[in-house]
Amino acid sequence: TKVTIDLVRLNDANGPERDLLYHFLASVQVQRQDFNGKVLTIRGEDLRVIASMFGRDTDALVVRLEELGLVVPSQ
């Protein structure tokens, strides 16, 4: 599973899930020195870790992120 996050919409979002996701993405940006600021795609293995931290499976997490408008559709 490959999920691209809309960083601009993430900035405007609220809530505890948003904060946790934000911190994780910020750390990836720093590791990569990727400061495009618009989108960020993370590894499938990251999604699995994040999903279990939220007590969900990966598909349910992705559905939740889509509901929050945080996912950039893949071309």
Place this chain on the structure above:
Amino acid sequence: TKVTIDLVRLNDANGPERDLLYHFLASVQVQRQDFNGKVLTIRGEDLRVIASMFGRDTDALVVRLEELGLVVPSQ
């Protein structure tokens, strides 16, 4: 360890190590749809696998790739 391979020089190189590396990088390019054609950076974990297939440790593999002129220096 992060190693960026010069794809143009890899194309001109010879030998069994070159062929194995070429096939691996080609598969990564396809998985990513990354066809910039000039450079490709692979994961540290990939280098470890490739190194042990060549009977070396990772540092020795990187030295060998540098000797062959296949490594793009990191900025």
